Structures are given as structure tokens and as C-alpha cells.
Amino acid sequence: xxxxxxxxxxxxxxGITAKGINELxxxxxxxxxxxxxxxxxxxxxxxxxxTVVNPVHYTLYGQEDGLTMYSCSGTPVDCVxxxxxxxxxRKPDLVVGGINxxxxxxxxxxYSGTMGVVLEGCMKGIPSIGFSLCDHxxxxxxxxxTDYVQGITRQVLRHGLPEGVCLNVNFPLAPRFNGxxxxxxxxxxxxxxxxxxxxxxxxDYYWLTGSFHRSxxxxxxxxxxxxxxxxxxxxxxxxxxxYEMLDRMKEWNLKF
Amino acid sequence: xxxxxxxxxxxxxxGITAKGINELxxxxxxxxxxxxxxxxxxxxxxxxxxTVVNPVHYTLYGQEDGLTMYSCSGTPVDCVxxxxxxxxxRKPDLVVGGINxxxxxxxxxxYSGTMGVVLEGCMKGIPSIGFSLCDHxxxxxxxxxTDYVQGITRQVLRHGLPEGVCLNVNFPLAPRFNGxxxxxxxxxxxxxxxxxxxxxxxxDYYWLTGSFHRSxxxxxxxxxxxxxxxxxxxxxxxxxxxYEMLDRMKEWNLKF
Numbered sequence: 001x002x003x004x005x006x007x008x009x010x011x012x013x014x015g016i017t018a019k020g021i022n023e024l025x026x027x028x029x030x031x032x033x034x035x036x037x038x039x040x041x042x043x044x045x046x047x048x049x050x051t052v053v054n055p056v057h058y059t060l061y062g063q064e065d066g067l068t069m070y071s072c073s074g075t076p077v078d079c080v081x082x083x084x085x086x087x088x089x090r091k092p093d094l095v096v097g098g099i100n101x102x103x104x105x106x107x108x109x110x111y112s113g114t115m116g117v118v119l120e121g122c123m124k125g126i127p128s129i130g131f132s133l134c135d136h137x138x139x140x141x142x143x144x145x146t147d148y149v150q151g152i153t154r155q156v157l158r159h160g161l162p163e164g165v166c167l168n169v170n171f172p173l174a175p176r177f178n179g180x181x182x183x184x185x186x187x188x189x190x191x192x193x194x195x196x197x198x199x200x201x202x203x204d205y206y207w208l209t210g211s212f213h214r215s216x217x218x219x220x221x222x223x224x225x226x227x228x229x230x231x232x233x234x235x236x237x238x239x240x241x242x243y244e245m246l247d248r249m250k251e252w253n254l255k256f
Numbered sequence: 257x258x259x260x261x262x263x264x265x266x267x268x269x270x271g272i273t274a275k276g277i278n279e280l281x282x283x284x285x286x287x288x289x290x291x292x293x294x295x296x297x298x299x300x301x302x303x304x305x306x307t308v309v310n311p312v313h314y315t316l317y318g319q320e321d322g323l324t325m326y327s328c329s330g331t332p333v334d335c336v337x338x339x340x341x342x343x344x345x346r347k348p349d350l351v352v353g354g355i356n357x358x359x360x361x362x363x364x365x366x367y368s369g370t371m372g373v374v375l376e377g378c379m380k381g382i383p384s385i386g387f388s389l390c391d392h393x394x395x396x397x398x399x400x401x402t403d404y405v406q407g408i409t410r411q412v413l414r415h416g417l418p419e420g421v422c423l424n425v426n427f428p429l430a431p432r433f434n435g436x437x438x439x440x441x442x443x444x445x446x447x448x449x450x451x452x453x454x455x456x457x458x459x460d461y462y463w464l465t466g467s468f469h470r471s472x473x474x475x476x477x478x479x480x481x482x483x484x485x486x487x488x489x490x491x492x493x494x495x496x497x498x499y500e501m502l503d504r505m506k507e508w509n510l511k512f
Contacts, residue, residue, distance in 0.1 A: 237498040
């Protein structure tokens with residue numbers, strides 16, 4: 001009966017019609033009561049953005065036993081904030097983002113709307129997990145992820161997560177996985193990010209694209225895990241202070 | 257002559273017409289050559305979001321000796337990416353975001369488009385600073401910030417910043433400051449975040465608002481510094497790995 005009391009809030013950045021979130025719902029239904037509040041259209045690259053200049057609204061999208069789905073006009077973070085405020089009658093036991101169609105490892109954590117969901121859940125003091133598959137195909141096969149998504153979710157429900165820590169889980173594009181690695185974020189950067197899009201009689205427009213170049217690949221990094229067929233779990237913190245700088249900057253002259 | 261070789265890229269999230277960015281330009285002109293690429297309209301709360309579903313464009317907005325300004329259709333992060341790709345002929349010595357009309361301390365770092373500018377510069381390996389004033393007034397008085405903005409910028413140009421570290425500088429709303437504190441991000445969360453906006457014959461819309469409740473205020477925190485009239489410099493890192501969890505999660509059963 002314990003499962004019936006577990007309440008899980010789900011959102012994503014690919015929108016409520018994406019295969020990834022619907023597969024996530026299928027996987028998590030045995031684990032508890034699900035409330036879904038997801039963007040009404042794709043919000044890839046939404047990061048932790050908020051809707052500030054317009055009001056936000058939501059509508060009931062579907063309802064079954066143990067599952068209620070809402071479609072929302074806002075960003076992924078808006079979805080979490082609005083569900084917590086307007087829809088849920090109690091604080092959920094878990095916030096889950098995904099399953100994202102695409103890689104959110106390395107610096108992508110900063111751009112990802114899926115991780116926006118997760119960081120927002122975490123900032124609200126709720127254990128939160130993001131799941132992403134390194135495959136942009138809208139019809140990607142999520143079936144091989146099932147045991148891992150359920151298993152990792154159960155472990156988080158069991159162990160909890162410390163305040164200010166959430167999980168960024170990335171699955172390699174593989175029919176089978178070699179296991180799980182708990183790892184750190186790889187260093188590197190995006191390059192060659194713009195492709196001109198010619199416009200008649202006017203200056204070019206530009207499409208964002210690019211390729212990620214890692215500057216290292218230690219065996220403890222998410223890049224190494226993914227390249228070697230492992231599911232990469234990167235614990236992420238919301239306190240982004242560079243603590244090592246606090247002492248170091250004492251040598252600076254900061255009297256003006 | 258050294259100053260003439262210093263190249264500074266500036267952007268913000270309040271848009272190119274905001275007083276804050278124009279005041280920042282005034283303050284930094286004595287320090288080097290400035291290139292500005294800023295959003296064509298306000299993008300508050302843009303975080304590190306990217307424009308993915310549309311192409312992005314920019315136009316020349318103004319040009320004077322040592323200053324070139326572009327207006328861009330994209331997000332703050334798009335502005336930095338596009339300037340680095342299409343406008344600048346060499347890597348700038350510095351990326352500066354701001355001056356933001358509003359507080360970007362504590363968890364606001366995650367939602368801030370100004371800090372999006374700064375994190376993007378940092379992820380591109382460029383020393384980067386964000387300046388924010390705890391005053392949302394479009395006509396706020398930025399004059400008292402001048403010596404601090406120039407002084408902190410000069411110190412960063414002199415000392416550099418380690419890879420993956422940038423600065424989040426917040427000014428209290430005060431006519432005079434008690435000095436500078438290098439500090440950590442305060443813990444806390446936003447609450448009461450939505451105000452219903454009734455819509456005739458339909459479900460309510462919601463405006464995002466809310467108040468930030470800090471859960472602590474250690475003397476080493478940005479909240480303490482700001483409340484005591486100090487300029488708060490929080491060093492921020494782009495590696496968000498929760499390293500302390502890597503060992504801790506070894507006790508979890510992650511075999512599925």
C-alpha cells in the first residue's frame with residue numbers, strides 16, 4: 001500500500017506529446033501516483049528560464065487512475081512551480097524530468113530544460129532526478145531504460161538526497177548498458193555553434209547547432225561513462241559557489 | 257596604450273535599451289574596446305536558455321570610437337555565442353553581464369539571464385563577471401557603483417580567473433557601500449510564487465511573482481553582505497558536480 005502514497009511530479013522540456021515523457025510515465029506508474037505538468041510544446045534549451053513578461057496558464061490534458069496530466073503554456077521551471085502551487089495538495093516525494101530526447105551530460109546541464117525541472121524541484125527541497133537518452137530521434141526506443149529508470153527512482157525514494165543535491169542521469173545510445181557509473185561532469189565546450197540561414201535582401205539569420213568538444217575524459221567523468229556504454233549518474237548541486245576562491249580572493253585589492 | 261588592446265564583450269538580459277547596460281558601457285569605456293551584443297527586448301529570467309526553434313539575427317545598433325553595439329533577437333546566451341562567432345575577430349579578454357535591474361544573489365543565479373551571459377563566457381574559457389543592483393526601478397541610480405564596477409573589472413583583468421570560475425557581483429540598494437565581501441551563495445527558496453490573473457469565461461492565468469525566503473544567513477553569505485550594505489562578490493563555478501556524493505552513492509544498490 002506504500003506505493004499508493006508515493007506522489008511523483010513529472011515534467012520535461014520536449015513537451016507533453018513527446019515520446020520520452022510518455023515512456024517515463026509508463027515506467028513510473030507502478031511506483032506511485034503521478035501528476036504531470038509539462039509544456040504544451042517543445043522547450044528544448046529552456047534551462048531554468050521563467051516566464052516573466054506574460055501570464056502562464058494550464059489545462060487538464062488527461063486523467064486515469066493514479067495519473068493526472070496537465071499541459072502548460074510556460075517553461076519547464078514554470079511547470080514545476082505552477083504544479084506545486086496550484087495542482088498538488090501536498091509536497092511530492094519526488095520530481096522527475098524527462099526522459100529527454102538528447103544528451104544532458106557535461107555542460108549541457110546548464111542549457112537543459114529537463115535539468116531546469118530537476119534543479120527547480122531540488123531548490124524546492126524535493127528529491128529530484130533528470131533522465132536523458134543520447135538520441136534525438138522523436139521515435140527513439142526507450143524500452144532498454146525501463147529497469148534503470150525504475151531502479152534509480154526506487155533508490156532515490158529509499159535513500160533520499162541531501163538538501164541541494166539532485167541527479168542528472170544520462171543513457172548512452174546503446175541497445176544494452178554495461179551498468180551504472182556515478183560520475184562527475186566532464187570539462188569541455190561547444191564549438192562551431194552557428195550555421196548561417198540566408199535571408200533574401202537582408203542580413204543572414206543563424207541557426208544554433210555545434211558540436212561538443214570535451215577537453216578531457218577522466219575515467220570518473222560522464223563522457224567516459226557514456227562512451228563506454230554505462231549509464232552516467234552525475235549528482236548535481238544547486239549551490240554553485242566556487243568555495244576554493246573565497247580564500248584566494250583575499251589577496252585581491254578590493255578596496256575602492 | 258595597453259587599455260586600447262583590452263577587448264570586452266558586454267551583454268545583459270534587460271535588453272539593449274535598459275539603463276543598466278548603458279551605465280555599464282559608460283563605466284567600462286575607459287578600460288578598453290567594448291563590443292556589445294544585447295537582446296532587442298527584455299529577457300529577464302532567461303537563465304542559460306537558448307533559441308532552438310527559430311533562427312537568430314542581429315543588427316548594428318550604434319558605433320562610436322572604441323564602442324560597437326549590436327541588437328540581437330536571441331537570448332542572453334545566444335548573444336554571447338553569436339558575438340563570439342560572428343562579430344569578434346578575436347577572443348575577448350572579458351565578458352561582462354549587466355548591470356542587471358534586480359538582485360541575482362542566492363538561488364537567483366539559476367534564473368538570471370545576466371548570469372547566463374556570465375556562465376556562457378566562462379564556459380568559453382573567458383574571465384566573466386556579472387553585475388546586478390538590488391533595485392528593479394528602470395531609472396535606478398547606478399552612479400554609486402562606478403568605482404566598484406571599474407575596480408572589480410580591473411582586478412579580474414589583472415588576476416584572471418581560474419578555468420570554470422566566474423563572478424556574480426550584487427550591489428545592495430544603498431546610496432553608499434560599506435565595502436566588498438567575497439561570499440558564498442545563501443541557502444533559501446522562493447515562496448508564494450503565483451498570483452492569479454482572472455480571465456473572462458476561462459480558467460485563471462497566473463503571473464509569476466513571489467518572495468525569497470533565506471533559510472540561513474551566515475556572515476559568509478551573500479544575503480548577509482547585502483543586508484549589511486556590502487557589495488557581495490560570489491565566485492561561481494560551472495562544474496556543478498556534487499563531489500561529496502560520488503563516494504556516498506557507492507553504498508547504493510545500482511545494479512539493475
